[in-house]
Amino acid sequence: MRFSALLRKEFRECIPWLLLAAVVFFGFGGYCLRAFAFPRYGYLYNPYFQPGSLVEPYRLTNYSALQLPGIWLSLTSIGLGLILGVRHFWIPYFTGTWPFLLHRSVNRKTVLAAKLTAAAITFVISLGFTWIVLYWYANRPELFTLPQTARIFIEGWIFILLGLVVYLGTALSGLSTAKWYTTKAFGIAFASIIIFMTFSQWQLFWTFAVIVIGIVILLSQVIDTFLNREF
Amino acid sequence: MSDIVLETEGLTKYYGSTVAVDHLDMQVPRGCICGFVGRNGAGKTTAIKLMLGLLNPTEGSSKLLGCDSTTLTSTIRQRIGYVAEGHRLFRWMSINELERFQCAFFPRQWDCKFFTDMIEYFGLSRRKKIKHLSNGQRAQVSLALALAPNPELLIMDDPTLGLDAAIRRQFLEGMIQLIMHQGRTVLFSSHILGDVERVSDRILVIDKGVLRANCSLEQFRSAVKKVMINFDDSVPAEVDIEGLLHCRRSEKELEVTLVGTNEEKIDEWAKSAGAAQYKIVQMNLEDQFIEFTAPPGRKKLFQWEEI
Amino acid sequence: MDLWIQISPGSKEPVYIQVAEQISEAIAKGQLASGDKLPAVRKLAAELVINPNTVARAYTHLEQAGLVTTKVGSGTFVADPKMRKADAADMNILTERMDTLISRGLNLGLKATKLIEIFKTRVEKFAINSNKKEE
Numbered sequence: 128m129r130f131s132a133l134l135r136k137e138f139r140e141c142i143p144w145l146l147l148a149a150v151v152f153f154g155f156g157g158y159c160l161r162a163f164a165f166p167r168y169g170y171l172y173n174p175y176f177q178p179g180s181l182v183e184p185y186r187l188t189n190y191s192a193l194q195l196p197g198i199w200l201s202l203t204s205i206g207l208g209l210i211l212g213v214r215h216f217w218i219p220y221f222t223g224t225w226p227f228l229l230h231r232s233v234n235r236k237t238v239l240a241a242k243l244t245a246a247a248i249t250f251v252i253s254l255g256f257t258w259i260v261l262y263w264y265a266n267r268p269e270l271f272t273l274p275q276t277a278r279i280f281i282e283g284w285i286f287i288l289l290g291l292v293v294y295l296g297t298a299l300s301g302l303s304t305a306k307w308y309t310t311k312a313f314g315i316a317f318a319s320i321i322i323f324m325t326f327s328q329w330q331l332f333w334t335f336a337v338i339v340i341g342i343v344i345l346l347s348q349v350i351d352t353f354l355n356r357e358f
Numbered sequence: 359m360s361d362i363v364l365e366t367e368g369l370t371k372y373y374g375s376t377v378a379v380d381h382l383d384m385q386v387p388r389g390c391i392c393g394f395v396g397r398n399g400a401g402k403t404t405a406i407k408l409m410l411g412l413l414n415p416t417e418g419s420s421k422l423l424g425c426d427s428t429t430l431t432s433t434i435r436q437r438i439g440y441v442a443e444g445h446r447l448f449r450w451m452s453i454n455e456l457e458r459f460q461c462a463f464f465p466r467q468w469d470c471k472f473f474t475d476m477i478e479y480f481g482l483s484r485r486k487k488i489k490h491l492s493n494g495q496r497a498q499v500s501l502a503l504a505l506a507p508n509p510e511l512l513i514m515d516d517p518t519l520g521l522d523a524a525i526r527r528q529f530l531e532g533m534i535q536l537i538m539h540q541g542r543t544v545l546f547s548s549h550i551l552g553d554v555e556r557v558s559d560r561i562l563v564i565d566k567g568v569l570r571a572n573c574s575l576e577q578f579r580s581a582v583k584k585v586m587i588n589f590d591d592s593v594p595a596e597v598d599i600e601g602l603l604h605c606r607r608s609e610k611e612l613e614v615t616l617v618g619t620n621e622e623k624i625d626e627w628a629k630s631a632g633a634a635q636y637k638i639v640q641m642n643l644e645d646q647f648i649e650f651t652a653p654p655g656r657k658k659l660f661q662w663e664e665i
Numbered sequence: 666m667d668l669w670i671q672i673s674p675g676s677k678e679p680v681y682i683q684v685a686e687q688i689s690e691a692i693a694k695g696q697l698a699s700g701d702k703l704p705a706v707r708k709l710a711a712e713l714v715i716n717p718n719t720v721a722r723a724y725t726h727l728e729q730a731g732l733v734t735t736k737v738g739s740g741t742f743v744a745d746p747k748m749r750k751a752d753a754a755d756m757n758i759l760t761e762r763m764d765t766l767i768s769r770g771l772n773l774g775l776k777a778t779k780l781i782e783i784f785k786t787r788v789e790k791f792a793i794n795s796n797k798k799e800e
Contacts, residue, residue: 132462
């Protein structure tokens with residue numbers, strides 16, 4: 128009962144961003160997949176087009192990164208992660224609501240669990256669900272001539288996970304009690320490094336590994352900081 | 359039920375090299391209203407946050423309802439009401455939603471009717487969001503949220519800061535109402551000494567992080583006295599009376615502020631110093647507080663000059 | 666029975682003294698007769714918005730002065746005037762207050778005889794009111 132009250136509260140705060148991100152993701156995703164299917168049309172035209180990936184072919188050319196469809200999807204996810212991280216872990220300082228929230232008759236880890244769960248649910252619904260719908264729709268042979276490739280599907284999930292990395296990095300920066308701005312930015316800096324490492328090579332396995340390790344490290348730091356921090 | 363609801367032992371908090379709370383030793387007994395007073399920045403909020411486990415002590419410890427503050431369990435927290443400075447609540451929630459949120463944490467304690475009655479009495483619309491309420495209205499909601507679970511121990515950090523007299527009175531009424539229940543205790547910090555005098559049984563005075571008074575209000579009121587002493591000859595150069603806080607002298611008159619000195623000792627000193635007569639002047643709580651917390655030898659801010 | 670009590674927290678007198686004084690004044694004026702029941706501690710505390718212990722202290726103070734008696738379980742009642750006793754401390758306060766009044770009167774330029782006359786009239790007025798209540 129108490130956890131659900133906390134979860135309801137945290138999730139309600141995510142809802143406007145959930146809707147916004149879903150719309151943007153759907154928009155970008157649709158545009159990307161369409162350009163993929165009709166390579167000669169649109170902004171994302173590339174004569175070296177090779178089907179099978181939303182990222183790979185473009186890396187090998189000297190076209191700008193903005194032409195990577197994957198970048199746009201990632202940006203949506205990263206944006207959502209940033210906004211949720213700020214909403215959950217930065218805004219309470221400005222509204223002064225930490226004392227009220229932390230004096231609940233629950234363990235502190237329950238309060239944190241509610242925030243993390245609400246963020247996870249938001250990602251799943253707003254991006255995960257949207258991606259599944261998009262991919263299913265784009266995968267129909269009568270509509271697009273999209274090559275049947277599971278790889279693109281997986282790439283979508285990588286972009287979504289990047290958002291989670293940023294969420295945790297933003298959370299850590301928000302919770303950090305460090306006085307120096309450089310140390311305070313550690314969370315966000317670490318997340319940025321993960322993103323860079325992700326795009327600097329695009330072997331799916333290593334990409335996944337880097338992201339998962341990044342999430343594990345950030346999550347443990349967030350938990351540790353939140354449980355011991357003074358408010 | 360144990361007798362002591364709140365106790366601290368050598369509670370200390372340093373921020374860098376500045377001491378915010380300096381070796382606080384106190385015990386608050388059950389069933390009283392305890393007024394926590396001190397000048398701005400004396401350490402009241404820090405002390406309260408330490409007691410509630412929101413801050414970690416540098417040294418020492420504190421216990422609420424027998425449980426250490428750094429490891430307050432959820433069952434203990436359920437018995438404690440806390441009104442934080444500024445009455446900050448979730449701005450996007452309506453009063454209804456806040457009630458739903460709050461009462462989820464007090465499943466068997468929440469008094470729905472009491473909350474409804476209070477909100478009605480304050481004339482607030484339950485659909486209104488917190489961000490559309492004025493400071494005073496938000497404080498009223500905060501009070502209702504804190505009292506409805508009928509907490510065993512209610513801790514309020516400067517609950518009436520910046521509020522009008524009518525709302526301040528409502529807070530006092532709320533405190534009195536709570537204390538009528540068996541075994542309830544209230545600790546509140548305030549700058550309005552009139553309010554403290556009205557409702558407190560005990561008074562805690564903190565000054566630059568140090569607890570300088572921890573007694574019943576009556577004891578404090580009778581301990582801090584001002585004595586006007588008249589001399590036929592000149593005023594003695596050295597004033598070595600016990601319990602001296604401040605003294606002011608003119609040609610034939612000496613005004614001393616004393617703490618804890620009984621009348622016999624005053625009489626004794628006056629006789630030995632060759633005073634003609636003396637008179638004990640009663641002070642109100644605000645003056646007593648100002649004298650008690652003023653640094654020694656302070657002058658008044660403005661000096662009037664004879665034209 | 667209506668008891669109008671006014672609390673001034675910023676005053677020099679402790680709150681319980683203010684309550685006790687105003688009740689004893691009511692008794693002296695005859696507004697409260699011997700045998701009348703004083704309001705319950707909690708009721709008065711809630712009405713005046715002061716701590717119930719303060720009210721209890723006031724009642725104890727009055728009891729020590731012999732103005733009221735407490736019967737456990739029933740409440741606090743105004744005592745029989747014959748039971749009242751004034752001790753040395755009470756007399757001190759009384760003479761001190763009288764000194765204040767006298768000096769004020771003399772400062773207004775009143776002669777001593779005029780002062781005594783006024784005092785006599787006021788005392789008689791109290792006595793009349795007190796008798797009226799008992800009828």
